Amino acid sequence: MDGMWRDGNHFALLPEAARFLPAMFEAVEGARRSVLVELYLMESGRLASALIEALCQAAARGVTVMLLLDGYGAMGLSGEDRRRLEAGGVALRWFNPLGLHSLARNLTRDHRKLVVVDGEVAFTGGFGAVDAFLEAWYEVAMRIEGPVVADWMRLFSSLWDSPMSRGPGEAHLVHALAVTPRRRDDYRGMRGRVVWGQGYRYQAIRHSLQRRVLAARQRIWICTPYFVPTLGLRRRLARAARRGVEVCLLLPGDSHDHPGIRYAGQRFYGRLLRAGVRIYEFQPSFLHAKITLADDWVSLGSCNFDHWSLQWNLEANQEVDDPRLAAEVAELFRRNLEASREIDPAAWARRPRLQRLREWLYGTLDGLLTRLR
Structure with missing residues (x-):
């Protein structure tokens, strides 16, 4: 599916974990209203522990924190870490947990990578919360501001309350989120759009x-x-x-x-x-x-x-x-x-x-x- 082209955005390239991880953690630590995180890979370790700590601290400040994980890609997240998230006030949901249904459905995974803070700044790329991204894997991410952030939020929201997403996090939480990304007039020429795919048909x-x-x-x-x-x-x-x-x-x-x-x-x-x-x-x-x-x-x-x-x-x-x-x-x-x-x-x-x-x-x-x- 194609999103609309929108002007007035700012896009910053963040090559290597040494740049994009500090930028994402800084944004989460400064959150005032909401933090949305959607990941395919999350595995217990140093990076996952740091992310859990940052999300729980945000929730303790009264920020709405929502974490959407793939039911297969995040199987390496320990039961202890899952309980830490829930006890810390993080709304947690799982996309398409493995089950005794069709093979095609089990093969359908949420491979997106997304962090959105306060509806104003977003990050995307190929990152995950596994320790390999700290040193072993070369990765690049992007920091996003402007009208396209609203499109990223809508994409997150559509999956959060999807019938294929389950977990203790309440599905209706997404409906209370404010979507107010500001146009960046100083970057009027930076046109962008969000484009997504959903399996074989899209x-x-x-x-x-x-x-x-x-x-x-x-x-x-x-x-x-x-x-x-x-x-x-x-x-x-x-x-x-x-x-x-x-x-x-x-x-x-x-x-x-x-x-x-x-x-x-x-x-x-x-x-x-x-x-x-x-x-x-x-x-x-x-x-x-x-x-x-x-x-x-x-x-x-x-x-x-x-x-x-x-x-x-x-x-x-x-x-x-x-x-x-x-x-x-x-x-x-x-x-x-x-x-x-x-x-x-x-x-x-x-x-x-x-x-x-x-x-x-x-x-x-x-x-x-x-x-x-």
Whole structure:
């Protein structure tokens, strides 16, 4: 589903946990009315404990605090931590807990990442409350002010009181929230919109990307941790490269939390490389960031380029059409490309048989996955 384009926003890029975590905690600590948090991953540890403490302190000040977690992605949150949240006054709900219903329903997960404070400032990206984000994983987030914050709040509200969300937190709490994000006249030109997807039927994020790929004239740079794209997207990227657009993929290297997904995506390298697409694999750590830059259009959020994100998950991205932010994102890409290894087409064509076998094996499994729906 597509949100409306809105002017008068301010978007700040926050690369690496050392920047976005302090910014989010500062916003929560200064909350006066409400704090909304929606996460896929939350696991007991140092980061989760710090978040629980901050949320409970806000609730103790009289702030309405609502935490929406995915029923599968947050299974690593201990019973003790769950009780701490409830005892601390945090309204807690779980999206789609695993159950004895259809496989398709169990596969439908809330993969969004969102923090909204007082209806005035929001954060999104690929982050979660697990310790890997403290040091081991490279992540990028965005701080958001302006009219689009109201769209993020509406997105949160629609899921909080959804029949698929359960828990001790009362569903009607969302109806009392104030939605009053101010227009930033000093950033009049920063246009943005929230775009979201809800499983197989509503793939607006993918459709939006495809339109941008078709319209791009200078560059299409994609950073994603899980690259198993659809046939349609692969063809569009190859055609863009052949017509002279700079098409660049920034993907994880050997450090990966799901190596099988990496192998499944690598089976597409050959044709893309022959079309002129440049592929880089990030070396310092596991690359978990999800950013796309097409000319001066930026998309950042929760959505990966694999079947989980495009076929089952609930996803949401912030899109921005602004040359100033695009220049900042381009500079971030360049820095990360310098820390990456470019795949040489000739060397890739001579890759070992074991590598080819892995691609075939995991590619076959990926193909079976797409037929489960």
